[in-house]
Amino acid sequence: MCRHLAYLGPEEPLGRLLVEPPHSLYTQAWAPRRQRHGTVNADGFGVGWYAPGDPLPARYRRSGPVWADPSFADLARVVRTTALLGAVRDATLPGPDAEAAAAPFAADGLLFSHNGAVTGWPGSLAALSRTLPPQDLLELEARTDSALVWALALARLRAGDPAGQALADTVLEVAAAAPGSRLNLLLTDGGTITATAWGDTLWHLTEPGHRTVVASEPYDDDPHWQEVPDRTLLVASRTDVLLTPLKDPAEDPVPAPSEEPRT
Template sequence: MCRHLGYVGPPASVGELLLRGPHSLRTQSWAPRDMRGGGTVNADGFGVAWWGPEPAAVTRYRNPDPIWTDPAVEEVLPRLTSRAVLGSVRSATVGMPVQRSSCAPFLWDRWAFSHNGVIPQWRTALTAVLSDLDVAATRAGMTRRYETSHLLEAEALTDSAALWVLLRRLLDPDTPAGLAEDPGTALRLLVTTVLHHTPDARLNLLIGDGRALWASTCYHSLSALVTDDLAILSSEPYDDDPRWQSLPDRVVVHAEPGRLHVEPLEPAESTTGGRDA
């Protein structure tokens, strides 16, 4: 499937983060070490988002061609610096379009989003998920509810783009408020609802707002490198730094400089609760 990376820390070169280490995100595009469930290369496009001095200002660059063919990665993006970056390389699911609008990161407001995975029969599954969210909104007494037409807001005809429509509504405090009190709750609610309808979905989601990162693991790999100064979440470690931590399957992660918090995707299954690392 895909590979992605999120960074929050001291100002860093946007392009350098895509190239950092002997097993950089760019290298992972053609030589991944832990691709699960099919695919050997991530050659169906890439993208990167970065935040300005004000975290609400987020910009992105995307290309439907392989990352190793784009000279901007070495000639332009290294000249840009940011305290927060989210990058992704794509391996398109068979039948889904290979075009710029299909490439993560997807943006909304101050948020950037990437999905590593696949949702089988995604149109049917996500319509059912949307219906469940509508029922939950109704029970909560909300007047602004989820409607099937909202899926038409998706930027591309892909499971990832449609999934982002649902997630960004959970992140929006106004449409509708109350279903998700924080980004971790939004990820948990969305992922568990999708799994209810499609148990074999693969749902490694990654979001950032310029200050912190949140992620879910469901089937695919994810590692974390967190110090007092920076936080990085990556599908695969880009170097041999011993501080990398391999994260377990089916968890929700919150990472920011000096803090890594990991909770089970379904807390009821755990007797220990969350942990900070």
């Protein structure tokens, strides 16, 4: 469910990255090629981008399908950026949160998206939610699994954890509480991209020293796209991409009970 994309590189119009490619994020709203769960991403979309000289990103989000918003076409044609995060949201059950449920979420100069689903939501994360300060829960943008996963990751970031550690630990914690969850997370601060591949597809396209794109699926047929293995943490800049395997807590062996010494 859902598709998302993050970009770092030379200044480009939003549309050149999100609309113009033959299999763009815009097209993936109704015709994804590699989506394993869900078929139509029509329950909202959003893009966040960084403007020169301003550390806080701007966002444009809507609750309906991206193809039904003519204002987005104008925005994408004229707004230029060196870093962005865009997402289209899978069709879901009706909810009251409207565009507040659409990624990217934002705080502290960061943009975040979650491609996936938490199994057993909301009960499976009830215990984890109680580890957050009450103020963090009251400030959730939406009553969705993605918003709570973002709050858990943000709490770690605010405690001083590096982005890679914050996302990896959040994924492992949620996966332990809700086995079978799909937890492809995507985070950028405008200078780096951090992501996890956990239960759904993730790809990256890199021209070292020039540009980096991390996306749920390739937006064109460039042969240099590389798929990220499942259960992997990705940390990328314009110059390189680092991949680190993540261990599924469900695969940890259960220790055998120790025998009491016989007398």
